[in-house]
Amino acid sequence: xxxxxxxxxxxxxxGVETIFGYPGxxxxxxxxDLAKSSIRHILPRHEQAAIHAADGFARATGKVGVxxxxxxxxxxxxxxxxxxxxxDSIPMVVITGQVPTSLIGNDAFQEADIVGITRPVTKxxxxxxxxxxxxxxxxxxxxIARTGRPGPVxxxxxxxxxxxxxxxxYPESVELRSYKPNYAGNPRQVDxxxxxxxxSRRPLIYAxxxxxAANASALLKSVSEMARIPVTTTLMGMAxxxxxxxxxLGMLGMHGTxxxxxxxxxxxxxxxxxxxxxxxxxxxxxxxxxxxxIIHIDIDPTSIKKNVRVDLPIVGxxxxxxxxxxxxxxxxxxxxxxxxxxxxPWIETIEGWKQAHPMAYRGSESVIKPQYVIQSLCELADxxxxxxxxxxxxxxxxxxxxxxKLPRTFLTSGGLGTMGFGLPGALGAQAAYPQRQVIDIxxxxxxxxxxxxxxxxxxxxxxxxxxxxxxxFLGMVRQWQQLFFDKCYSQxxxxxxxxxxxxxxxxxAVGLRAQHPGEVRDVIRQAFAxxxxxxxxxxxxxxxxxxxxxxxxxGLDEMILL
Amino acid sequence: xxxxxxxxxxxxxxxLSRVSGLFSGRGxxxxxxxxxxxxxxxxxxxxxxxxxxxxxxxxxTKQLNKLxxxxxxxxxxxxxFVEREMALIKVSAxxxxxxxxxxxxxxxxxxxxxxxxxxxxxEVTGAPSKVNAMIELVRPLGIKEVVRSGPIVMGxxx
Numbered sequence: 001x002x003x004x005x006x007x008x009x010x011x012x013x014x015g016v017e018t019i020f021g022y023p024g025x026x027x028x029x030x031x032x033d034l035a036k037s038s039i040r041h042i043l044p045r046h047e048q049a050a051i052h053a054a055d056g057f058a059r060a061t062g063k064v065g066v067x068x069x070x071x072x073x074x075x076x077x078x079x080x081x082x083x084x085x086x087x088d089s090i091p092m093v094v095i096t097g098q099v100p101t102s103l104i105g106n107d108a109f110q111e112a113d114i115v116g117i118t119r120p121v122t123k124x125x126x127x128x129x130x131x132x133x134x135x136x137x138x139x140x141x142x143x144i145a146r147t148g149r150p151g152p153v154x155x156x157x158x159x160x161x162x163x164x165x166x167x168x169x170y171p172e173s174v175e176l177r178s179y180k181p182n183y184a185g186n187p188r189q190v191d192x193x194x195x196x197x198x199x200s201r202r203p204l205i206y207a208x209x210x211x212x213a214a215n216a217s218a219l220l221k222s223v224s225e226m227a228r229i230p231v232t233t234t235l236m237g238m239a240x241x242x243x244x245x246x247x248x249l250g251m252l253g254m255h256g257t258x259x260x261x262x263x264x265x266x267x268x269x270x271x272x273x274x275x276x277x278x279x280x281x282x283x284x285x286x287x288x289x290x291x292x293x294i295i296h297i298d299i300d301p302t303s304i305k306k307n308v309r310v311d312l313p314i315v316g317x318x319x320x321x322x323x324x325x326x327x328x329x330x331x332x333x334x335x336x337x338x339x340x341x342x343x344x345p346w347i348e349t350i351e352g353w354k355q356a357h358p359m360a361y362r363g364s365e366s367v368i369k370p371q372y373v374i375q376s377l378c379e380l381a382d383x384x385x386x387x388x389x390x391x392x393x394x395x396x397x398x399x400x401x402x403x404x405k406l407p408r409t410f411l412t413s414g415g416l417g418t419m420g421f422g423l424p425g426a427l428g429a430q431a432a433y434p435q436r437q438v439i440d441i442x443x444x445x446x447x448x449x450x451x452x453x454x455x456x457x458x459x460x461x462x463x464x465x466x467x468x469x470x471x472x473f474l475g476m477v478r479q480w481q482q483l484f485f486d487k488c489y490s491q492x493x494x495x496x497x498x499x500x501x502x503x504x505x506x507x508x509a510v511g512l513r514a515q516h517p518g519e520v521r522d523v524i525r526q527a528f529a530x531x532x533x534x535x536x537x538x539x540x541x542x543x544x545x546x547x548x549x550x551x552x553x554x555g556l557d558e559m560i561l562l
Numbered sequence: 563x564x565x566x567x568x569x570x571x572x573x574x575x576x577x578l579s580r581v582s583g584l585f586s587g588r589g590x591x592x593x594x595x596x597x598x599x600x601x602x603x604x605x606x607x608x609x610x611x612x613x614x615x616x617x618x619x620x621x622x623t624k625q626l627n628k629l630x631x632x633x634x635x636x637x638x639x640x641x642x643f644v645e646r647e648m649a650l651i652k653v654s655a656x657x658x659x660x661x662x663x664x665x666x667x668x669x670x671x672x673x674x675x676x677x678x679x680x681x682x683x684x685e686v687t688g689a690p691s692k693v694n695a696m697i698e699l700v701r702p703l704g705i706k707e708v709v710r711s712g713p714i715v716m717g718x719x720x
Contacts, residue, residue, distance in 0.1 A: 119580055120587050124630040126573070144630060178633040211664055302624040305617070 003131045004029040004162040007095065010138040013170050016066050018042065018057065018431055018474065020050040024070020025110060026097025029162045042431055042460055045452040047074050049424035051094060052450070056421075056428030058090050059411040060277045060386055064145050064213065065092040065428065072110030073100055075156075076117065081150045083121040087415025088236060089213060091150035093141050101159040115156050123151030131164040139174045148181025149300040150213055178233025181299065185316030190324045192312055193271070193295050198335055200269035200293075202346040203229045204282075206252065209236030209414070210274015210298060214318035217241070217407040220273065223326055228340035230350055232260040234275050235399055239410040243403035249350065250359065253281040254550045257394040258357035261548070261556040263350050264289050272296045272310075274318040276303040278415070287555030297321045342442055359400050360562055361544075368517050370394060370469045370540040374401040374523075377439060377467065380524050385437040386411065386429045387445060390422035390446030393475035396546040398441050420449030423466065427453055428461040437528065444470040445494055454507035457533035465527050466535045468500055471542045479545050483560070504535040513537045563682055564593060565619050566645065566715050568636040569608040572638070573599055577631045578692040581608060584629065590614065590622050605633065609714045612663030648687045648711045651697060654704030655682045663703055670696045681706055 001009065007030060011019065018040045023031045034041055044050045047069040065085075069078050075096040085092050099108040101288060117129045124144050125517050126137050133158070141153040211220050217240040226233045231241045234248040235245030241248045258444060264270065270292040272402040275281070282288040296303075296310040297318060304313040314321055329336050361371040374397050379388075387402060388411040389395040395412055404410050411429060413421040426440035427533050457464055474492040481489050501511030510530050514523040520538065527534040548559040571577050578597060585592050590612060597608040612622060619637065626635045631695050663682055667674055670692065676683035686696045690713050697708060 119583050179630045338647050
C-alpha cells in the first residue's frame with residue numbers, strides 16, 4: 001500500500017468515522033485516496049476551523065478528533081487550534097502534509113517546520129521519514145492522544161512518504177518505554193484522604209475538566225451526595241455536576257458565584273478533582289483557601305504543587321481514585337453518615353451566602369439584557385442540547401446563567417480562551433450528533449473570527465443554532481477598560497453596522513433578530529423550530545458587566561459585586 | 563542553588579530541541595548541557611546543570627518526566643556521585659611565563675596538547691571545582707581562549 005492508503009487504513013482501524021480537513025498540494029494524494037474511502041470528510045473554509053471542529057467533536061464524544069491540513073500555511077493555520085486543545089487536554093490527532101523529504105530544510109514552496117513550531121503546543125509530534133514506520137507512528141499517535149492526560153498529537157507526513165509503497169501491518173498494541181501514565185491511585189493515599197475527610201467540618205469539592213476526561217461525573221455526584229459535600233466546578237468541569245443540584249455551588253474563581261468563592265475561602269478541606277488551580281480560579285494565591293487542607297487528585301503529576309501547596313497528592317485517573325474513595329466510604333458508612341449530618345451547619349452557612357448574593361442582574365423592560373437571553377435559551381432548549389461558546393463576556397454569562405445538567409454538553413475554550421472556537425466547535429459537535437440540538441453562543445466580536453463557517457454549516461446541513469449577543473463591543477476588554485482604565489475604550493468599539501440577518505441569508509442560512517426584550521423568547525422558539533442553521537441576533541445592552549468579579553491580584557473573597 | 567540532573571531519553575530526531583524548548587518555555591535556567599548516546603544506541607544521556615529552589619527543581623523534574631521521549635530522570639542533588647568536566651585552555655606563554663605555565667599543568671595533572679611560540683593549549687579533566695581552580699590560576703598569565711565541556715555525572719556505588 002502507499003503511505004496515503006496506509007494513513008486512511010490506520011484511521012479506519014482506530015475507529016475514526018469523521019474527519020475535518022482542507023486540501024492542498026502536499027496532501028493531494030491523501031485526498032485522492034480519501035475520495036475512495038468510506039470515511040466521512042467535512043470541508044470547512046479555514047484550517048483553523050478544521051482543527052476547532054475536530055476539537056469540538058472530541059469534547060462532545062470523548063473520542064479522538066482527527067483533522068488534516070496541507071503543508072506551509074495550512075499547517076501554520078492549525079497552531080491556534082492545537083494550542084487550544086493542548087491547554088484543555090483534548091485528544092486529537094492532526095495530520096499535516098509536508099514537502100518531499102529531499103526538499104526539507106530548503107525553503108521549499110509551502111514548507112514550514114511545523115514539528116519545530118508546534119513542539120510547545122502539542123502533547124507530542126512526529127515527522128515521518130520512512131514509510132515503513134508510518135503505521136507504527138500513527139498507532140503511537142492515537143495512543144498518546146487518548147491516554148494519561150489527553151492532548152493533541154501532530155503527525156507530519158512528507159509527500160514522497162505518502163506516495164511510497166510498503167507492506168502494511170498494524171500493530172496490535174503499542175508500548176512506549178518512556179511513557180507509562182499512572183491510572184491507579186495509591187490506595188494508601190486514598191485511605192489518608194478518607195481520614196482527612198472524616199476529620200473535616202467544612203469540606204468542599206473543587207471539580208475540573210479531569211472529571212469529564214475520566215467520564216467520572218456520576219462518581220463525583222455519588223461521593224458528594226453520600227457525605228453531603230458541596231461541589232464547585234471550574235469552567236471546564238461545569239457540566240459534570242448538575243447546576244440545579246442542591247449541593248452544586250456553580251463556578252468559582254474570577255467570575256464565579258459569590259457563594260462558591262466564599263465557600264473556598266472558608267472551607268477547612270478542599271478536595272481538588274481533575275483541576276489544576278489555574279490563576280483564573282485562585283485569584284491571589286496567598287489568599288486562596290487559607291484555612292484548608294488540600295487534597296489534589298490528578299492524572300498529571302506536573303499539575304500537583306505547581307501553583308498551590310498541597311497536603312495530600314493523589315496521582316491517578318479520576319474515575320479510579322473516586323471509585324476507590326467511594327468504596328472506602330461505603331465501608332465506613334456509619335462514620336460517613338455522621339459526617340454528612342455534621343456538615344449541615346456548613347451547608348446552612350453556604351445557603352445563607354446564596355440568599356445574600358444570588359446570581360443576579362438588573363433586568364430591564366426596554367433593553368435586552370444578555371443574561372436574560374442566556375436564561376431563556378436554557379429554559380427553551382432541549383435537556384441534552386450541546387452548548388458551545390466563543391470567548392468573552394458572553395462565555396462567562398453562559399457559565400453563570402445556563403444550568404447544565406449532563407456531561408459533555410458545555411464545550412468552551414477554557415485554558416487558551418480562543419475567540420473563534422465556538423462556531424467551528426459547534427460544527428464538530430453537530431457532525432458528531434446530527435440529531436441533537438447544538439447551540440453556539442457568541443459575541444459580535446468572536447463571531448467574525450470564523451464566520452465563514454456558515455458556508456460549511458449550510459453545505460453539510462448542520463443545523464447549528466447561533467446566538468449573537470451583539471453589543472458592538474469587544475465586551476470583556478471594554479469591561480476591564482471601564483473598571484481599571486478610566487473608561488478609555490481603546491480599540492474595543494466594533495462599530496461597523498453589520499446586518500447579521502443578511503449575512504446569514506447571504507450564506508443560505510436563516511437569520512432572525514430581536515431588538516426588544518419582548519421579542520427574545522419568540523426568536524428563540526422560532527430558531528429552534530427551524531430546520532437548518534440559524535443566526536439569532538440579539539441587540540443587547542451595550543455596557544453590561546460580568547459580575548461578580550475578582551480583580552487581578554485580589555483574593556477570592558474580595559469580589560466586586562452587583 | 564545549582565542542581566545536576568541526568569536524563570535518559572529516546573535517541574530520536576529533535577529530542578534535544580524538546581528539552582531545551584521545555585526549559586526556555588517555562589523559564590528554567592540551563593547552566594550547562596551535555597548529551598551523547600549510551601551503550602544502547604537508541605538511548606541518549608543528557609546531563610543538565612540547572613539552578614533554582616526546591617520547588618523549581620521539582621517542577622523541572624516532573625516536566626521532564628512528562629515529555630514522551632524521556633525515559634528516566636535522575637536528580638543527583640543530595641546523592642553521592644562522580645562528576646567530571648574537561649576544559650581546553652589556550653594560555654599565553656612568552657619566555658617569562660612558559661615555565662610557570664608548565665608547573666601549573668604538572669600540579670593539576672593536566673596535559674599540554676598544542677604548542678606555539680606564544681601559547682600552550684592545555685587539556686584539564688576533573689571535578690568542575692578543579693577545572694575552575696586551574697582556570698583561575700592561569701588567568702594572570704593570560705588566557706586566549708577556553709572551551710569547557712560541561713559536567714557529566716554518574717552515581718557512586720554498584
